[in-house]
Amino acid sequence: MSAIDRTATGKIHTFAHAAQPRRSARRWARETGWRHIIGVIMTVFCAFPLLYVLSASLNPGGTLVTANSVFSSFDFGSYVELFNRPQQPYAAWFGNTMLIGIISSLGTVFLGALAAYAFSRMRFLGRRVGLLTLLLVQMFPQLLAVVAIFLLLSGISDIFPAIGLDSQIGLIMVYLGGALGVNTYLMYGFFNTVPASIDEAAKIDGAGHARIFFTIILRLVAPILAVVGLLSFVGTTSEFVIASVVLIDPQKQTLAVGLYQFISQEFSRNWSVFAAGAVLAAIPVMALFLFLQRYIVGGLTAGSVK
């Protein structure tokens, strides 16, 4: 029992505990018991859909109906079938999603860090206006312009089929268009916490701006780079609108587009195969999230709770 409680009710009761170390059951129920009840209810609410998918995926040849008998069988048949469907190339979707996610998040981190370095360390004409513009532009998400993006890429296709419509490079380029904006903003705040005296010392020792940036600053701001990279990876891998418009060939599609089309074509028939695909797709993202949750929470709130 900690002596210093953060909550108001806790404070009042601290004195009572000092006198009476063992609590009665009624007292336990009043103080923390009901919190556990809410906790259990919320646990069921949060975990149930996830357990349902897991159980459905272990129900081979299952439809929506058979998925209703939760954890009635335990078979990896759906996982095997998932990789043996020529019409729905799951392995390709998975690989594409990872590839697009990793490349765009690396690019986002790099472009954002370059810009944040300039905004944080240099004073130039248009700096304040530039920061304001980034703040404003990020209010208008790219998906608003999805029609124009589609038409622009189909125009590019006429010149460079390799980076136009139905090309993953084209999609990555579109994602990189959103690299500045909120990311630069997060990074800018963090870059400012690195003392400028470090740069100056390095400069006196004979380091140029590029060397200072790549070998000193980037290492000192690694935590924020990880946060931005992770958020952008999670965002890119579940992006649907632009990916669904740009990628046409099933071999080139991402998980979000592929799984949606898979399930919308034959909704209830192949539910267990879909569930297996969903479980496999969720594992990398959830693992990243749970391992790095502390950093993510820090990154999410850094924008406001300063």
Next chain:
Amino acid sequence: MVRPARDPGIGRRTARSRRATRIADGAGGGWVTVSVKILALGILDAIAIYALLVLVRDEQWVISALVVAVTVLVNWIYFSRRKLPAKYLTPGLLFLAIFQIFVLVYSGYIAFTNYGTGHNSDKADAVNALLLSAQNRVENSATYPITVLEQFGELSFLVTEPDGDVSVGGTERPLEEVQNARIESGRAVGLDGYTTLEFADILTRQSEIAAISVPLTDDPNDGALRTPDGSNAYLYISALAYDEEASTMTDTATGTVYRDIGTGAFTSESGAELLPGWRIDVGLDNFARAFGEQSIRGPLLSVTVWTFAFAFLSVLTTFALGLFLAIVFNDARMRSRKYYRVILILPYAFPGFLSALVWAGLMNQEFGYINSVLLGGAEVPWLTNEWLAKFSVLFVNLWLGFPYMFLVTTGALQSIPDELVEAATVDGARPWAIFRFIKLPLLLVSVSPLLISSFAFNFNNFNLIYLLTNGGPRDIEASINVGATDILISMVYKVAFVGATRDYGLASAFAIIIFILVAVISIISFRRTKSLEELN
């Protein structure tokens, strides 16, 4: 607020410090940096030159000029000894300018055109497509022996004409006479610079070859050669005759004249249109349709109201539940809070698009778990009744969104100093009063920017709506594909990309309406949060 770093002194520097910087840069930038820079610029310039060649061939002068200007600018920035900030900003800004700012402006332009199904291209393309689609084989016409050639991936016909002349041509490239063709038994079989397609190639590319139509002359009314088998071609003449002077299409069979009356398609006296048409500027037509036609205005209005209601209620419900749980679990006496916390963020960690699809299965009317098992076989139309679907969307968004609010409010609650609470307790405040008058106001100060960004996110929360309900149930009175749970962005997507007719112009007009709404929201929110003034 983090204090910004001290000015490193690049803004107001003296001649000496400038020289010192240059020496430092010179000493610091080793040959690796320089060679990486030259390599990267070399690749960029090579791409730009290739693009330029293609653009000049296609006579796209404006874009060519832009490509030249941007390439020169980038080279100048990176070879100049100054322009340090620009060196760091250019890569990101380039992508931002094209794929975020330009596309928004371009949507603005598309909103004033009739771009969409049947109006995809320019007039010349439309004329070609019309003539091509109306082509019929001329009966009893001569047979032209041909050989299919390939050059740079493009296919051509090498034609041996009845009088023995040999000429070559392809799609939109009229026949041109050639002299140096290789002749075998009276039939031209090869030409320098071209590869002759083997029989096996012809078989595999049959559909591609069958689509080729080689004009006999510059005048499209003279007809074109097409081949069914890759070895003999026949003369095809279009049932439509195009008069370029008068800009009319005449159906030679019926004698009907279709005129260009400025609507982007050839139209007959009786109002029948020949499609495909072409792209024209239609001014405010799309906006007039959006606000004028009852079958579009009604849905647009209800979708707009629902978008605001959805975004507002989503923020409200997720924040309320998140805050409630943060208070419940923010008690040091409670054990195993750590485990609850991990479980509570599971919905947030699960990829959002999958959650929507899984919930769509759970809520399925006939077979879903909720109806079949939890409600014992009731057939509650969770996703197909107008109001229940709205409720379901909000409910699933609550499941998806409360963990974020829980994390954020937990952090904010813990950052409220204990002294404040103690002081209030000493003054005799009850727990509810402490919460209402001390914690909540402090909490709102720190989380209100996040609430605004959450509102902005939900305003365009396409994935949830589209993947859960597909926007449905569909509004049967509307002339566009729109449903009860559609929000503005999903309506844009459906008008532009779903279904047989795609109306990019109208969709862009809707996008412009969202743009204006978002701009108004952000102006209001920036005024309130004062975040612009803190910027330095």
